[in-house]
Amino acid sequence: MPSGSRLLTWIALWGLLTTATIWGQGGPPGGRIFDLLADPAEQHVVFAVTANGIFRTDNGGLSWGPSSNGLTTVSTSAIVRAQDRLYLGTTLDGVFRSDDGAMNWRRVSDGLETLEIRSLAVDPNNADVLYAGTRNGGIFMTDNGGTGWIKVNNGLLLFTPPNGSPVFEGDYNAIAIDPNDSQILYTVHASAVTPGNGVLFRSSNGGAQWTPVASGASGFTLKIDPGDSGTVYVGTRLGLTVTRDSFVSTEPDTFFELTVTDIDLDPSNTDIVYVSTQLSRTFRSDDRGMTWSPINSGMAVGETFSLTVDPHTPSAVYAGLNGTGVFRSLDMGANWELASDGIFGTDVRVIAVDPQNPSNVLAGAFGGGMFLTENGGDRWEEARNGLIVVQPRAIAFARQNPQIVYAGSVNPFTQGQGALFRSDNGGRDWENLPNGTGNSVYSIAVDPANPQRFYVATASGVFRSDDGGQTFEGRNDVAQFSAGELLNWTITDLEMDPGNPDVLYAVGTSFDPFFGQLYQFYRTDDGGDEWKRGGETFTPLVDVAIDPTDTRRLYLATNTGIFRNEDAAEDDGFEQLVTGLPGDGNVSVTSIAVDGQDSAAVYAATWVPTRNPITLLPVISRKGLVGSADFDGEGVAGGEIVSFFAINVGPEVGVSAQFDPKTGKLPTILAGVRVFFNDVAAGMFFVRSGQINCQVPFEVIGLGTVEVRVEVDGVVSNTITVEILDSHPGIYPLAANPDGTLNSEADPAPANTFVSLFATGQGSVTPALMSGAPVPVGDVLHVPVLPVRVLNGEQVLISASALAPNFVGLLQINVILGDFPPGEYELFIEIGGRRSLLGVTIYVG
Helix, strand or coil, X not given: CCCCCCCCCHHHHHCCCCCCCECCCCCCCCCEEEEEEECCCCCCCEEEEECCEEEEECCCCCCCEECCCCCCCCCEEEEEEECCEEEEEECCCCEEEECCCCCCCEECCCCCCCCCEEEEEECCCCCCCEEEEEECCCEEEECCCCCCCEXXXXXXXXXXXXXXXCECCCEEEEEEECCCCCCCEEEEEECCCCCCEEEEEEXXXXXXXXXXXXXXXXXXXXXXXXXXCCCEEEEECCEEEEEECCCCEECCCECCCXXXXXXXXXXXXXXXXXXXXXXXXXXXXXXXCCCCEECCCCCCCCCEEEEEECCCCXXXXXXXXXXCCEEEECCCCCCCEECCCCXXXXXXXXXXXXXXCCCCEEEEECCCEEEEECCCCCCCEECCECCCXXXXXXXXXXXXXXXXXXXXXXXXXXXXXXXXXXXXXXXXECEECCCCCCECEXXXXXXXXXXXXXXXXXXXXXXXXXXXXXXXXXXXXXXXXXXXXXXXXXXXXXXXXXXXXXXXXXXXXXXXXCCEEEEEEEEECCCCCCEEECCCECCCEEEEEECCCCCCCEEEEECCEEEEECCHHHCCCCEEECCCCHHHHCCEEEEEEECCCCCCCEEEEEECCCCCCCCCCCECCHHHEEECCCCCCCCEECCCEEXXXXXXXXXXXXXXXXXXXXXXXXXXXXXXXXXXXXXXXXXXXXXXXXXXXXXXCHHHCCCCEEEEEEEECCEXXXXXXXXXXXXXXXXXXXXXXXXXXXXXXXXXXCCCCEEEEEEECCCCEECCCCCCCCECCCCCCCEECCCEEEEECCEEECEEEEECECCCCCEEEEEECCCCCCEEEEEEEEECCEECCCCEEEEEC
């Protein structure tokens, strides 16, 4: 399940296209490392918990090998060891156990009521006693090595939604057992009801009863000092808290505004403490947390999820990053080096091939890594000296002089921001271009005759530099539109005509709060002085390719297939290519390229139905079917947008749907996946291995209960019974101002105007709509049959509601603010007397 308390709205999912690539052993090493364990029983052995299974090294990180035999899912989360036993947590199928050093695993999840494990803790004195922290299920305990589990939730944060059943909400991200007294436990919590907040709990009787001892920011990790169990280090969203004397005193937060992701102590000298945070900012204290020093030299820039100190050689420290794999330090963190050979799972986001030597390839990886091969991929080496990025998204060689390379990035921690770099030695060393655009960079096009002249496609239009990146000017005018029109668009791909550098093609996207995610195709014949639009489209445009042997011929890769224009200069329209493609051409295409020697050879990367090779059986549960806006799982309403969290219900990489060009509706089969409510197939928004987003068919209204099943490539899941409610209101965490901008503290709505809220779960509407059909644009409004109210506390606000045009299942509510004093307000909605589980915060200026 995605992190955080609420799912992205389906509006965002509508435009989502995951482009991660999984490399085999010959590709760049690394991946997303969620947990590390330096084996206390065997020297030089370290385990890495990744998004692609478990890996083990027997030589201190010089080389790794997979150790996932017996797992039913590769989505792993946490690992612990006691005596001769290993336990592993997963995010889809509970807990696994190995008694042979991770060579083989067996599932030990009987009794677990939720299978999404966030943390584990094993009693160091009794390997049969294990605790598991979960998402939205509290904590479970086994005293028989996993044969059976019981809940140990007394005293944990219990939340009772309006008209709902109590739940132990939130993520229990860490559990620690006092090494000197196994009855004393601590756990940290991150709330799903109040995002950003959390509680630290303590138990003095083995989890039978928990007591809150501190509250504040979301908690992610904790560590008890084994030499002084009255000292506890707690990592939160806002820094590190060090408690002394069993919470008699608490020191102020350290690393304020840095999320602390992991903590470990030197087992030979517990005065020495290590802390990992976001953006690879790792720290060490030599005085039990009184003072800290940064230790980042040699480490890639990215989020550090985990670290561990080798108990056999305490000067050796390992850190796991979110994308670039494992880094190792042999001098207590003073210097780091990549130590990921054999770990496969690197998310390669962009590649570029030297135009004069195809054996030279640069690959940019999620998490800040850049890798170079000079032998066609047989061996890769790091190429990030001077490259300070979080996520490379664009690389471009200069055709005339391939030693000159430009690279651009996005920053997932700060929306819309990125960086631009230049290398003059083929990518080995990089220089930050200080006068870059400052925006996220998605594509770069270099003039083939002049390597100092290049264009960048950004989150705020197109920019050009004529001096190698020292200065930039915007190239965003659009014919028949106001100057700078492209500034409102995120340009995701930019291609230059190889025969005429003044001719460029661009595809972009923009969000309109009333019409949703828009997509657009552009062409310029004069270097960006004037751009011409193609027709409006709601189909995500992903990639553009120009035939180098006939530059009039253009290909578009979209989320619904491949399209070709034989004479783009004349704008004679695109035809869809279907022969030989899956799904009669209606397939999600992520990239397209034309062979420079043979224009008849066109290559396309597509997402096609795939199955998890570990097991073919999709597994669903009643608790996994929830409202997409707030994860409320009490029931569902006809026409509601819901999320289905399950096991093996789609491809490993997510696939987003678009309207079927034949029916005009959402498809009822996506990447081989179908969801049936009784025997009515649901309209599909999004699928991946552990998640489905779909619309509950209107046909189920009034049925009381229905039987739900999932079918994946013809393989049918188990069946669950789901209650059908008259309404199930859920409100998404966004609001729009009268001018269409998103409401925020920095951009509040004026008093005596209105804000637009977005929700789902209204039930019946009039006039009626077909399931999966977008609301037509016109004078007729489709409004809920049941009354809709907006509440500010007990105050009922004046509002009007109708289903949003061009969307499926999305209710738009315009709320009159009246003479509101400046400030923030939490609004709830009520439909047919049933209140939303969560509210939305709006700001009035």
